[in-house]
Amino acid sequence: MSVDKQTVAKIASLARIHMDDAELERMAPELSQILDWVEQLGEVDTSDVEPMTAVIPNTLRLRADEVNADAKTAGDRREDVLANAPAAEHGFFGVPKVIE
Amino acid sequence: MTEFTQMGVADIRDGVAAGDFTAREVAESFNAQVAAAAELGAFIVTTPDKALDAADAVDAARARGEALGKMAGVPIGMKDLFATKGVQTTAASHILEGFIPPYESTVSANLWAAGAGMLGKLNMDQFAMGSSNETSHFGSVKSPWRKDGSNAALTPGGSSGGSSAAVAARLCPAATGTDTGGSIRQPAAITGITGIKPTYGRCSRWGVVAFASSLDQAGPMARSVKDCAIMLEAMAGFDPKDATSLDMEVPEWEAHLSADLSGKTIGIPREYRMDGTPQDILDSWERGKEWLKDAGAKIVDITLPHTKYALPAYYIIAPAEASSNLARYDGVRYGLRDLPEGAGLQDMYAATRAAGFGDEVKRRILIGTYVLSAGFYDAYYNQAQKIRTLVARDFEQAWSQCDLILAPTTPNSAFALDEMQGDPLAMYLNDVFAVPASLAGLPAMSVPGGLNSDGLPLGLQLIGKPFDEQGVLDAGLAIEQRSGFDAQPDKWWA
Numbered sequence: 365m366s367v368d369k370q371t372v373a374k375i376a377s378l379a380r381i382h383m384d385d386a387e388l389e390r391m392a393p394e395l396s397q398i399l400d401w402v403e404q405l406g407e408v409d410t411s412d413v414e415p416m417t418a419v420i421p422n423t424l425r426l427r428a429d430e431v432n433a434d435a436k437t438a439g440d441r442r443e444d445v446l447a448n449a450p451a452a453e454h455g456f457f458g459v460p461k462v463i464e
Numbered sequence: 465m466t467e468f469t470q471m472g473v474a475d476i477r478d479g480v481a482a483g484d485f486t487a488r489e490v491a492e493s494f495n496a497q498v499a500a501a502a503e504l505g506a507f508i509v510t511t512p513d514k515a516l517d518a519a520d521a522v523d524a525a526r527a528r529g530e531a532l533g534k535m536a537g538v539p540i541g542m543k544d545l546f547a548t549k550g551v552q553t554t555a556a557s558h559i560l561e562g563f564i565p566p567y568e569s570t571v572s573a574n575l576w577a578a579g580a581g582m583l584g585k586l587n588m589d590q591f592a593m594g595s596s597n598e599t600s601h602f603g604s605v606k607s608p609w610r611k612d613g614s615n616a617a618l619t620p621g622g623s624s625g626g627s628s629a630a631v632a633a634r635l636c637p638a639a640t641g642t643d644t645g646g647s648i649r650q651p652a653a654i655t656g657i658t659g660i661k662p663t664y665g666r667c668s669r670w671g672v673v674a675f676a677s678s679l680d681q682a683g684p685m686a687r688s689v690k691d692c693a694i695m696l697e698a699m700a701g702f703d704p705k706d707a708t709s710l711d712m713e714v715p716e717w718e719a720h721l722s723a724d725l726s727g728k729t730i731g732i733p734r735e736y737r738m739d740g741t742p743q744d745i746l747d748s749w750e751r752g753k754e755w756l757k758d759a760g761a762k763i764v765d766i767t768l769p770h771t772k773y774a775l776p777a778y779y780i781i782a783p784a785e786a787s788s789n790l791a792r793y794d795g796v797r798y799g800l801r802d803l804p805e806g807a808g809l810q811d812m813y814a815a816t817r818a819a820g821f822g823d824e825v826k827r828r829i830l831i832g833t834y835v836l837s838a839g840f841y842d843a844y845y846n847q848a849q850k851i852r853t854l855v856a857r858d859f860e861q862a863w864s865q866c867d868l869i870l871a872p873t874t875p876n877s878a879f880a881l882d883e884m885q886g887d888p889l890a891m892y893l894n895d896v897f898a899v900p901a902s903l904a905g906l907p908a909m910s911v912p913g914g915l916n917s918d919g920l921p922l923g924l925q926l927i928g929k930p931f932d933e934q935g936v937l938d939a940g941l942a943i944e945q946r947s948g949f950d951a952q953p954d955k956w957w958a
Binding site: 461 | 562563564566567663664665678704705707708710711770772773776777779780787791794795796797798799800801803807808809810811812813814815817818821826827829830831833834837843844846847848849850851852853854856888889892903904905930
């Protein structure tokens with residue numbers, strides 16, 4: 365088995381997903397099965413191969429140096445930005461206290 | 465009275481334009497059909513008023529003698545992955561339940577501008593992760609199809625399973641889908657409809673809930689090749705808000721449709737003939753070859769040597785991108801927040817994400833986090849991206865011998881709901897024929913290839929060169945004209 369319960373607990377913590385013991389117990393063999401299966405990629409000699417960066421050649425564009433050029437992505441939309449926030453307060457996103 | 469719900473995109477558009485009937489009559493008819501089909505679970509929310517408002521606008525524009533759009537008067541279903549202003553958009557997840565976008569996705573905005581109307585938001589696999597529509601927070605979608613002599617509920621495929629079920633059941637003439645590793649083509653195939661994933665970059669990803677950004681592409685799902693061509697024209701187009709959007713004119717695919725394949729060469733990849741592929745799939749593939757030959761094409765055998773590595777590479781790349789994209793769901797800016805008593809910020813993130821994501825989404829986030837983590841990045845992620853280069857190179861080399869590729873869309877017909885639960889890997893194998901074209905960013909389409917001995921639809925897949933949607937659509941049309949596929953599921957749900 366390529367990943368044990370402790371490893372899954374560590375990944376879950378990196379991914380910020382709380383998991384109880386029963387869930388870790390269940391996930392470990394499932395993830396191992398998937399990871400064992402992808403191991404077969406190691407068979408392929410890729411020493412002279414560049415990793416893919418873009419499937420369709422494209423160049424990054426620069427937009428015009430203009431403030432709020434596109435109304436849809438422009439600023440001055442605080443109410444829209446906060447409309448779906450679970451705890452908007454005083455025009456900001458509210459979060460639990462982070463400084464003791 | 466005309467049976468509007470049996471009509472497709474072209475017939476509705478043309479009938480409305482000619483004044484044979486009004487867009488409002490059409491919308492009312494489909495609204496009623498949608499309301500009577502709750503048993504299928506195809507919609508998460510229905511928006512009958514939106515459909516009527518759009519129809520009224522088209523009828524009024526016609527009365528004023530204005531030019532009508534490409535989709536004028538056509539009510540459609542919208543996959544719940546597209547942000548729709550003022551209408552809940554969840555990606556079928558709990559974490560986005562109640563999310564009301566203050567903006568409209570580019571693709572849906574293009575469709576509304578072309579005169580289409582929205583019947584509702586379609587169910588799907590949660591965050592488009594799944595091939596059976598069983599990972600939705602809002603319940604599985606049932607396929608309108610059943611095996612001959614059986615009442616067992618079958619999968620409509622996934623992730624665009626609400627879309628495929630709704631189109632196959634005549635709840636809408638067409639629907640949007642998105643395809644990351646087969647999510648348009650696999651559900652289209654197993655419900656007997658038509659769906660095309662265009663070249664990566666044709667349709668803007670702006671406002672589409674992100675799963676794996678280097679793979680995600682939107683496309684139409686409908687019941688004919690022509691309807692797909694019309695709808696894709698309306699959806700596609702350059703969008704400066706998507707950095708990977710193609711800055712190219714949208715071709716007039718509908719006007720140039722031709723089923724004459726003289727001078728075309730179709731490649732048959734030998735690696736798609738896998739051990740254990742059922743005979744009915746192989747038989748349907750054979751029939752597909754004969755139909756294309758009959759349309760004037762030449763058939764040649766080709767090789768795509770890295771095919772068997774495409775799926776495992778996909779299951780590194782897609783989860784890696786997903787783990788990064790889904791980091792945004794943190795209970796701060798939108799969606800669910802779970803704040804246990806006395807919890808700090810980090811605990812709030814972990815609790816929110818534990819409560820808000822389903823099992824399959826968690827699995828993929830964990831795999832993605834693992835393959836990107838220190839010490840494993842080169843062995844997994846970098847190796848997968850190198851394999852992706854090789855898969856794309858296989859196709860490039862094939863294009864020196866052929867113009868298009870014909871293959872089955874799926875390795876099997878529709879399976880029963882619950883049949884593959886508990887075996888994630890078996891589920892992943894459903895997309896074995898669909899994933900290579902996704903990794904290479906190529907246009908690919910599924911068209912119906914007939915029914916198997918159980919009375920269930922099978923799909924044939926056409927894969928084309930980059931930007932050659934026309935070639936794909938033309939070959940699809942040639943198959944459609946010869947297959948004579950007109951089977952419909954029996955209406956057991958209303």
